[in-house]
Amino acid sequence: MEEIEVLDLDEEKPSLKKKTTSKKKSESKKNENKPEIQKEKNESKNKEKKKLTKKEKIFIFCNIAIILGIIGFYAYRTIYYYKQTHDIKDNITLKEKLTSVDNIVYQKDGLYEKDGIYYYKGEEVNNYLFYAGRMFRIIGIDNGIKVIEDDILTNLVSGINNPYEESTLHKWLDKYLNTFKDYELFLKENSFCNESINIDNYDCKTKNNYYVGLLDIKEYLNAGGKNSYLNNNSYYWTINYNDNNQFFYVNDEGNINNINNKEENYYSYGIRPVITLNENVSYIGGSGIINDPFMIEENDNALLKDNSIGSYVKYQDYTFRIIDIDDKGISLIMDGVLDKELAYNDVLKYLNNDFIKELNKDDLVKRDYIINEYNYNNKYDYEKAISNNNNYITIPNVGDLYLNDYQNYWLNTISDNKLGLYYTVDDNMMFFGDLKSNKHKIRPIIKLKNDMIVTDGNGTKDNPLIVGDSNVEEN
Secondary structure, eight states, rough: OOOOOOOOOOGGGGHHHHHHHHHHHHHHHHHHHHHHHHHHHHHEEEEEEEOOHHHEEEEEEEEEEEEHHHHHHHHHHHHHHHHHHHHHOOOOHHHHHHHOOOOOOOSSSSSEEETTTEESSSSSOOOOETTTTTTEEEEEEEEEEEESSSSSEEEEOSSSSOOOGGGGGHHHHHHHHHHHHHHHHHHHEEEEEEOOOOOOOOOOOOOOEESEEEEHHHHHHTTTTTSSSSSSSSOEEEEETTTTTEEEEETTTOOEEEEEEEEEEEOOEEEOEEEEEEOOBOOOOOOOOTTOOEEOOOOOSSSSGGGGGTEEEEETEEEEEEEEESSSSSEESSOEEEEEEEEEHHHHHHHTTTTTGGOOOOOOEEEEEEEOOOOOGGGGOTTTTEEEEESSEEEETTTTTTTGGOOSSSEEEEETTTTTEEEEOOSSSEEEEEESSSSEOOOOOOOOOOOOOOOOOOOOSSSSSSSSSSSOOOO
């Protein structure tokens, strides 16, 4: 008979008891550690509750102040240098920019101040301003910011013994005002002398308000006369005249004279319009030098027709300037002359048969133009037409803009019909009547359609508006 092993359950109990005892011992050890942990916590709380001494507070405060000061200094320097390198401008007006303390001088060339009136004096002054597609020079600040066109825009006779308000000059300047879009937003009326003066004892009491006028002799002299930025070595009219209604002008040497005519031969001198900007016009950018003029408006117009008269335009590898904008298109005069000389009668034929092949005829519209006569017999009325015509490509007339930019080219204006003399712009950039059988250079005017898109540029001479396709097939 096999023996059966009987398990004694009681023998296992001690083992169970042993384990229980071990667990209790472990818990006991943990309980023994609790007072030490509690003690550390209490000490920590006591440390937190401990108050800082006065010296400690001062020390901490000084350190915080030093750290904040260092951060502030470097933040200021970072912003300052960022503005300098990235040409960021504060939201200020042009007047505030010009009249800042750093810009005022007390000797040599620059901006002077007297009794709250500011004026530029000398030859080397940074007072170039680009506005409405053209370059100006800032004359001074008094009841607005007075500026003068840097270019001579055209040559005209002042009139036949007329005071200013009856002169050809005043008539032309009235039309010139309309070359500015929304001029009321930027321009304001200012007072201009409107009486005869004695140049040796200048005293003008009668003044009229106009949006546009001409330079006053007093302003010319205040700027330094012939030793100033206003002397551009060209002939141009001032607004002043003597008792015989003979207008004073600045000659090519910078002197003031009033020899207006020789018997029935009246002289055509340059026109440099003067306008006044509102004092609150914004300063957009620029330093006032010729390659970085002051700017007061942004130019981001996508269509050519929305840009300003005077803007430079690059089209088919030629540079032009806008001289007129109407419902039919944009008239452009070439910024230069063609390298070809022809007799007057051959000019229009060449332009519309040969030169037009260098352009894209699909971009062009026909331009209305006149042939006019300009002499003593018609009282130098440059707007009176002998005939009205239209063509794709034409040439300038007396009275058009930017005639003085180049020389030795034909105009579409008769000097003497009987003798067959037509005007040219001569080597001195003055009008000269020459036989139409003689040869001179050609300065084309074209008219582009109103839907021409600008792909690049801002309208300055160095960065013209880009329009049209540069690759043109022959028509």
